Amino acid sequence: MANLVPMSETIPATVPTTMKAITQTDPDNPRSLELADVATPTLQPGEVLVKVAAAGVNRADLVQAQGNYPPPKGESEIIGLECAGTIADAGDTGREVGEEVGCLLAGGGYAEYVAVPVGQLVPIPKGFSLTDTASIVEAATTVWSNVGMLAGLTEGMRVLIHGGGGGIGSFAIQMCKAMGAEVATTAGSAEKLAHARELGADITINYKEESFVDKLKGSCDIILDIIGGPYLEDNVRCLGLDGTLVVIAVQGGPKGTLPVARMMPRRQSVHATTLRARPVEQKAEICASTVEHVWTLIEQGKIRTTIDKTLPLADAARAHELLDSGTVTGKLVLVV
Amino acid sequence: MANLVPMSETIPATVPTTMKAITQTDPDNPRSLELADVATPTLQPGEVLVKVAAAGVNRADLVQAQGNYPPPKGESEIIGLECAGTIADAGDTGREVGEEVGCLLAGGGYAEYVAVPVGQLVPIPKGFSLTDTASIVEAATTVWSNVGMLAGLTEGMRVLIHGGGGGIGSFAIQMCKAMGAEVATTAGSAEKLAHARELGADITINYKEESFVDKLKGSCDIILDIIGGPYLEDNVRCLGLDGTLVVIAVQGGPKGTLPVARMMPRRQSVHATTLRARPVEQKAEICASTVEHVWTLIEQGKIRTTIDKTLPLADAARAHELLDSGTVTGKLVLVV
Numbered sequence: 001m002a003n004l005v006p007m008s009e010t011i012p013a014t015v016p017t018t019m020k021a022i023t024q025t026d027p028d029n030p031r032s033l034e035l036a037d038v039a040t041p042t043l044q045p046g047e048v049l050v051k052v053a054a055a056g057v058n059r060a061d062l063v064q065a066q067g068n069y070p071p072p073k074g075e076s077e078i079i080g081l082e083c084a085g086t087i088a089d090a091g092d093t094g095r096e097v098g099e100e101v102g103c104l105l106a107g108g109g110y111a112e113y114v115a116v117p118v119g120q121l122v123p124i125p126k127g128f129s130l131t132d133t134a135s136i137v138e139a140a141t142t143v144w145s146n147v148g149m150l151a152g153l154t155e156g157m158r159v160l161i162h163g164g165g166g167g168i169g170s171f172a173i174q175m176c177k178a179m180g181a182e183v184a185t186t187a188g189s190a191e192k193l194a195h196a197r198e199l200g201a202d203i204t205i206n207y208k209e210e211s212f213v214d215k216l217k218g219s220c221d222i223i224l225d226i227i228g229g230p231y232l233e234d235n236v237r238c239l240g241l242d243g244t245l246v247v248i249a250v251q252g253g254p255k256g257t258l259p260v261a262r263m264m265p266r267r268q269s270v271h272a273t274t275l276r277a278r279p280v281e282q283k284a285e286i287c288a289s290t291v292e293h294v295w296t297l298i299e300q301g302k303i304r305t306t307i308d309k310t311l312p313l314a315d316a317a318r319a320h321e322l323l324d325s326g327t328v329t330g331k332l333v334l335v336v
Numbered sequence: 337m338a339n340l341v342p343m344s345e346t347i348p349a350t351v352p353t354t355m356k357a358i359t360q361t362d363p364d365n366p367r368s369l370e371l372a373d374v375a376t377p378t379l380q381p382g383e384v385l386v387k388v389a390a391a392g393v394n395r396a397d398l399v400q401a402q403g404n405y406p407p408p409k410g411e412s413e414i415i416g417l418e419c420a421g422t423i424a425d426a427g428d429t430g431r432e433v434g435e436e437v438g439c440l441l442a443g444g445g446y447a448e449y450v451a452v453p454v455g456q457l458v459p460i461p462k463g464f465s466l467t468d469t470a471s472i473v474e475a476a477t478t479v480w481s482n483v484g485m486l487a488g489l490t491e492g493m494r495v496l497i498h499g500g501g502g503g504i505g506s507f508a509i510q511m512c513k514a515m516g517a518e519v520a521t522t523a524g525s526a527e528k529l530a531h532a533r534e535l536g537a538d539i540t541i542n543y544k545e546e547s548f549v550d551k552l553k554g555s556c557d558i559i560l561d562i563i564g565g566p567y568l569e570d571n572v573r574c575l576g577l578d579g580t581l582v583v584i585a586v587q588g589g590p591k592g593t594l595p596v597a598r599m600m601p602r603r604q605s606v607h608a609t610t611l612r613a614r615p616v617e618q619k620a621e622i623c624a625s626t627v628e629h630v631w632t633l634i635e636q637g638k639i640r641t642t643i644d645k646t647l648p649l650a651d652a653a654r655a656h657e658l659l660d661s662g663t664v665t666g667k668l669v670l671v672v
Contacts, residue, residue: 228596247596254597260564260583261590263608270606272599 015040015088021078021111022316026175033079033110033317041076041108041115046280049089050116054134054310055109056082057319057332058167059226059249060276065320071107072277080109082123082247084133085336093118098303100124102133104141105285106276110316112336119284122291125298133304136298136329139171141283142248142275144290147176147224151244155180157221160212160238162231164201165192167331168248170306172224173199175294184220185278186212188326195329199306206251212239224248229256231272239268243304245281246331247272306330351376353386357414357447358652366401369415369446369653375595377412377444384617385425386437386452390470390646391445392418393655394503394670395562395585395613397550400443401656407443408613415652416445417612420469421672426645429454436460438469438479440623446652448672451517455620458627461634466639471667472634475507477619478584478611480626483512483560486607487580491516493557496548496574498567500537501528503667504584506642508560509535511630516640520556522548524662528549531665535642549573560584568592568606577603642666 019040024030043049061079063069071077084102087095095118102122108114122140124133147153159176163169164185176183177200184203186197193204205212216238223235223243228250235245236259243266258270275286297303308330311319319332355376362368379385397415399405408412420438423431438458444450458476460469483489497514499505500521512519513536520539521532529540541548552574559571559579564586571581572595579602594606597600611622635638644666647655655668 230593232594232596233591247600250597252599255569255593255595257591258565258568258594258606259591260568260606260608261586264583264586264610265613267607267609267614269608270594270596271603271605272596272605274600277601278603 001253013079015113015145015243019112020313022080023078024065027067030067030168031317031320032064033320034315037316038078038111040113043089043091043115045092046119047091047115048087048093048095048121049091050083050085050103050114051084051088051146052083052109052112052114052336053130054336055074055085055111055313055334056134056136057316057323057334058138059251059323060081061110062324075106076108076114078108078111078114080111080114080133081105082138083114084130085111092326095121099280100130102137104137104275104283109220110313117280117284119280120287122287122301123295125144125295127299127301130306131307131310131333131335135167135305135307135333136171136303139168139295140175141290142168142193143172143175143224143288144294145275145286145296146246146248146271146273147172147222148179148293149289150273151222153179153222156182158184158240160184160186160216160220160221160223160235161201162186162224163226164196164199164204165189165329166226167306168224168226170195170199170330171303172218173201174303178297184212184216192329195247195306200251222233222246227252229253232256233259235304236268236270239263241266243268245270248274260273307333309333310335347556351449355448356649358416358649359414360401363403366398366403366655369401369656371650374414374447376449378587379425379427379451381428383427383431383451383453384431384454384457385422385427386419386421386439387418387424388445388448388450389421389466390419390672391416391649391670392470392472392474392503393659393670394418394474395587395659397446398656398660412444412450414444414447416443416447416450416491417441418470418474419445419450420466420473423492424449429497431457436466438617439475440473440619441609446649446670453616453620455616456623458623459631461631463635463637464538464641467643467646467669467671471503471641471643471669472507472639474611474636475504475667476630477510477622477626478504479511479560480630481509481611482582482584482607482609483508483558483631484515485622485625486609487558487582489515489517489558492518494518494520494555494576496520496552496556496559497537498522498533498560499562500532500540501665502524502562503642504560504562506531506535506666507639509537510639513537514633520548520552528665531642539566558582563588565589565592569595572599572604572606574603575599577602581606584610632642643669644670645669
């Protein structure tokens with residue numbers, strides 16, 4: 001039946017044609033984030049409409065508000081890379097209206113409704129709330145796709161995770177530990193390092209007080225990095241034989257020095273990735289693999305949420321301000 | 337029977353206890369290479385003794401003579417990374433004395449005899465002489481292990497090969513072309529570029545006259561690089577989506593700038609490797625895979641030798657001088 005009428009008309013009567021969403025009123029002011037009425041998204045083939053209950057806040061959202069991380073072509077201009085909620089319209093997918101799901105998004109999470117390719121839906125882990133789920137979808141898929149699928153994490157490896165106090169770092173420490181790795185991590189405060197140790201980190205380094213190279217030189221199998229350019233050379237010096245450095249953010253700068261001669265006899269590699277720019281087929285593959293390999297660990301209690309604070313969706317600007325301040329340990333979640 | 341007596345006594349009567357080999361008389365003079373009498377190598381378990389007929393000359397040999405590329409621990413101090421010849425003593429391997437073989441070496445090729453782990457023996461391709469074989473073992477294993485096994489070359493990819501006039505480059509152009517790739521290459525003279533075109537290169541660039549980035553920006557799936565540091569950033573700019581840069585030599589310098597932010601949305605990677613430092617198990621795997629995937633192409637005439645000149649073993653210094661001059665196109669081979 002649904003295929004006999006245009007997509008936009010398949011929205012059930014319970015879905016309004018307009019919705020509240022966070023919009024940026026001044027492109028030059030990254031804090032000018034306000035709730036406004038916008039059109040409810042229409043569905044493309046293979047998408048479901050999700051009524052958002054909670055949306056995770058990511059550092060990339062701050063960069064987008066600064067104008068430096070525009071959404072991929074054709075994606076929502078609304079900020080927000082992950083959420084959880086209830087399917088309000090299953091479109092042509094055959095999914096059930098009313099099903100609770102987590103969502104990996106290319107954008108659009110800071111809103112009452114979001115259109116999601118069906119391959120980017122993940123189940124709610126047993127024991128998790130929608131808010132819990134909204135706080136881990138982006139981290140779980142990012143960490144597993146890079147540390148597991150790309151770098152080939154196996155038991156007994158030593159993994160260095162930069163930014164152990166952040167959302168990605170908090171998830172990565174727990175996941176690597178649960179998979180049998182020895183985990184080293186860096187952070188910039190005693191509080192964040194204590195948090196990292198609670199999550200299972202074996203070696204914690206305050207980068208403001210000591211050199212991580214001195215502690216880890218030549219010993220790491222995998223490094224998950226969010227600093228980029230300024231850490232490149234030191235990261236490589238921490239890698240051991242066949243070591244893999246994966247850079248997923250460049251918070252410190254876009255370029256750096258690579259000591260390629262040093263890498264040769266050690267057969268090392270540097271990979272740089274973003275999840276958001278991947279085609280939907282790859283995102284679907286990543287979501288499926290993440291659920292297969294990581295969801296059990298969550299349901300066994302080996303990986304828990306690390307929500308620092310929840311705020312109402314209307315307070316997106318304040319959430320960004322908090323995250324920017326460097327005082328947040330773990331995740332911020334906006335609830336609708 | 338062989339196992340009942342010490343290894344050193346298993347050398348058949350026809351193998352003398354001393355042999356001629358190139359030795360460096362002055363560690364500070366890379367051209368002080370002279371034939372001298374040295375002890376014939378004794379065999380370790382799993383090794384055969386090969387009577388060398390011809391030994392390929394590699395740029396790495398020049399670096400070793402300069403004192404900058406010492407042999408891995410436990411390996412021969414004699415220069416020479418590849419040869420071909422006849423098994424003179426099969427040790428405990430069960431191979432046949434008298435069998436003709438090509439050899440991938442960690443060192444020792446510039447000599448009358450060399451001890452070789454049995455996994456590093458390759459058959460003589462049909463139609464190839466021992467001299468032909470000695471000219472391609474190192475190139476074939478290096479190119480296949482990096483472009484095939486590591487970077488995953490498939491039909492239709494665009495591959496950039498730096499140094500199309502050299503031994504590695506000449507082999508890589510032909511192999512990639514034979515496997516259905518589009519091949520771009522750089523070299524420093526019209527003569528070398530003509531040679532590269534004869535071997536099948538589709539795009540040839542004189543790096544002294546034009547920018548390879550201008551011609552190839554964002555278009556390459558795989559880059560095989562021998563320049564290292566100074567080319568890093570330009571190489572990355574030439575990579576396309578999911579592109580792989582493999583650095584196997586640093587003729588231009590040991591470090592360079594890596595634009596890691598640029599790489600992220602394109603999911604690019606940089607690998608650095610050397611074949612010589614790999615453990616024997618990996619070398620055996622690489623030799624077997626190279627024979628499996630590349631030998632047929634040689635026997636079908638799709639990859640030919642590109643020997644510029646053969647010289648007597650005693651003329652090793654002159655061979656190094658020639659290779660250093662930059663006027664050699666293809667390979668130099670020393671014949672015993």
